[in-house]
Amino acid sequence: MFELATKIVINGLTSSLVYILMALGFTLIFGIMRVINFAHGELYMIASFLVFALAGSLGWNYYLAVLVAAVAVGLFGALLERVLFRPFVGRELNGMIMALAISISLQASAFILFGTDEHSVPRPISGVLQFGGVIVPRDRLAVGLMAVVVLAGFYVFMRYTKAGLAMRAVVQDQDIASIYGVRPKIIHPLAFGLGAMLAGFAGALMAPIYTVYPYMGSQPMLKAFIVVILGGLGSVPGAVLGGVVLGLTESVFATLINTTVATMVSFVIVVVILLVKPTGLMGRSTR
């Protein structure tokens, strides 16, 4: 009984960390620009392919490849904001359709370039650790640790830098923030780039654990979406809380019943939360 419980908790928490990385970027982008970024999963996919190309094919050091891939995806995100999303500021539904269009185009491009084959990236670490009767794969643990480092870096950035302060201000009230001299022209690409970079880290870190293929982004995108509703769209602490809640709930239902039921339960929670408290567990009403 105890072993089963620890297994559920450990599995739950390791998936939580990746969900949180995805969800934070997603919620940041929504909080600042009011865009539902349906292309978030494709940013994850691009980072995975970059790691596959750099570490797998060119033989770079894995950790360097992760860093380069995440930064490149971040820059790409900022570019997307500048060129494609800027005309739709304040028009939520059109921004969402634009994100869908980008998602479709990126998926098809990846398919044309790489085909449907599932590629694998060599694992930098292998083996397992044993705690009592519980077995934890080392590579999963390493991903968890690196995710924690990235999350800590993000926290420090949002909490202690001027740009972070400006972003938090825009999430609370765009108009008042602009009175205090926060310029959307700078904050929007920065937020989009940062959100994309977090998705890039998630994709780059997961590349050796799962296989790399053009449609790999849809699953993490779905998780990010659920996490963000749980925590409240636009709420950064909510994304962390939502990630933990989803990771644990899924782990319980997937271990005890099966993954389809686990997904179904998470969607039921989403519907209930949207109906009862659309702003999520931690979100504030914006209107």
Add this chain to the structure above:
Amino acid sequence: MKYSLKLLALVAALAVLPFLLRSPFLTHIGVMTGLYTALALSMNLMLRIGQISFAHGAFMGLGAYGSALLVMRLGLPFPVAFFGAALGVTLLAWLVGLVFLRIRGVYFVLLTFAFGEIIVLTFVEWVSLFGGSSGLAGVPRPVLFGQQIQGRNGFYLLALALAVFAYSSVRAIYRSELGAVITSLDENEALTQSLGIDSRRYRLATFCFSAFLVGMSGAVYGHYLTLVTPEDYGFWVPVHLVVINVIGGMAHPVGSVLGALLLVPLPELLRDAKQYQVLLYGILLIVFLLFMPDGLYGMFKRFRRAREAVK
């Protein structure tokens, strides 16, 4: 009078087309275009009230599974199963609409998306009724007026009838007082309510009629393919419907028709280069969003106005 004569002539011309062309492939494209015209029009209604329903894929699936199961399990005649399934979907839309329609904007999109996923996962999980991931195979061809619809031409006529019904009803709604009210809901709901209009009833009626159209299209789709699988009714159905409306133009039901005429044949014609077609599709959407937000309909309208200005 002049309008209805024109429409009648057009429909008559379209109806005899496959019998003249005698190309099964082109007729197949005709069936798909007809069905997607009706589906796109149902989404046009939702766009009109500013609430994009991502549950429409699941509603289409319920129509398909519903009609197929009523024929296969209960042995009901096709017309009864067809309307039964469509009305069942409408009833479900009414029930969930009572609570769902209070939610607006992107939250409504996300809510209906999650609800649709629950329905599709139910198709997967409830194997004894819905057949799981492999779905229902061997859905019988419908029998109408004592005659079994075997060939594609029969389905073409059915799909055409559905598209014409959807177009004329949506156009009639927009031209009526009802249309004026639902258009005002997206623009200024508070003002509409101040006139003593119970806006939620209008939203609910729109949602229900939209679901009715989707349910009917789904039912025909299932009998046409003779195979109903959960993956056909997921997230991409509503996305496709929104794209058709954006590219065709949302301001008028003609836009939905134009969008379907352009976008439905595309994947069928470029079958060998499927991914290039998807890429083209995505890029087309980006270009229209950025440079032609009024879609094809807006383009034609501007072109006509410019020509009249020259005269």
